Amino acid sequence: MVSQRKPLSLNQIRKKIDGLDLVILKALSERVKYVVQAGEIKKKNNDLSFYKPEREAQIIRNIVLKNNSAISKESLETIYKEIISACFVKEKEIDVYFLGPKGTYSELACKKNFGSSVNSYACKTIPEIFETINNENSYGIVPLENSTEGAVNATLDALQNTDLNICGELEMPIRHSLLATEGILEKIKTVYGHQQSLAQCKNKLSKFLPKARVVPVESSGLALKKASSGRSNACIAHKSFARENGLKVLKNNIEDEKNNTTRFIILGKSSPLKSGIDKTSIIISLENKPGALSNILKIFELSKINLSYIQSRPSKIDKWSYSFFLDFEGHFDNLKVKNLLLKLEKNSISLKLLGSYPKAL
Secondary structure, three states, X not given: OOOOOXXXXXXXXXXXXXXXXXXXXXXXXHHXXXXXXXXXXXXXXXXXXXXXXXXXXXXXXXXXXXXOOOOOXXXXXXXXXXXXXXXXXXXXXXXXXXXXXXXXXXXXXXXXXXXXXXXXXXXXXXXXXXXXXXXXXXXXXXXXXXXXXEEOHHHHHHHHOOOOEEEEEEEEEOOOEEEEOOOOHHHOOEEEEEHHHHHHOHHHHHHHOOOOEEEEEOOHXXXXXXXXXXXXXXXXXXXXXXXXXXXXXXEOOOOOOOOOEEEEEEEEOOOOOOOOOEEEEEEEEOOOOOOHHHHHHHHHHXXXXXXXXXXXXXXXXXXXXXXXXXXXXXXXXXXXXXHHHHHHHHOOOEEEEEEEEEOOO
16 A cells, blocks of 8 residues: 655644745856856957846746746746846846836836846936947937837937937836825825826726826826825726835826737847847938838748838928838847848938847747
8 A cells, every 4th residue: 555645744844944944045046156157258359348138148048948947937037037136247238227206017127127237217208318338338218109008209309319329128018006005995085196107007997087187297106196196096006016115005007008018129229140030220310202101011921021110200300201110030140140131221311220130038
């Protein structure tokens, strides 16, 4: 007769966990040691850029692919972003600039992409972010488009006049919560929020708080301050900002569209190498004549390269002419993409390569 194995007691389970924590700690110590050694080699090779988006993407993709645990892909990505962040700052301090003030989704995007160990700074405007990036180890993160609100024109305009490269991208689901100092929904009389946030939660707000006054403010950060200033006030913001602002979560996920996502791009002076799953961004200016854009689209079709994004903005060259922002699959170091760029350049007034970078995970 086969005897059944006796279940572990709580104390035994805790001892197992403690032992595993020591194994993890030892592995992290080893990892930091090798990262520092890699940094020394980079210095000898005169490689001034210590943040390597392509290498980071390869590491996380590999970890996610081999994950057989109960940990979700999203949680695993967050864990490894923090591990990578804590390690690479041992090589060199990294400065990252985001659209402020604090308490915004731009700050969350900064933390999600770079982890908590970098030096992060809030800027007042998107152009200020572009202007502040001044060396190989300073970066910016700016919103490019939202799935419900469309393109961010300030970013598109700034890209036309910059010598910075796009060296990464991040797609961030927007999850709005209703936060307040008062824990009873019926006592809320005023709701503050950024204009876009209020628009994205319009139907849910009218359902939960039909009599409340809705007040648009400049940012989610300011909305948090307003909510903290009175017991009958509430705001729309991400739930992660509740505790530090002395607020409670009244309702989670109050956005009307569940697929609401903002795409952010990472700006810097470096040009990432191929990661294996990459995207290229360009700005192209065309003659103001019939068929000009159609001809460009035909080149993509014949080249069998997937065009994933196209957006127009007034060109800085001439009135009533337009520049087109294009994203497509592949890295500029690929022969297929190089041939595409040559053909596009021949059929345009000007072509500006904004960068090739790892596709969002």
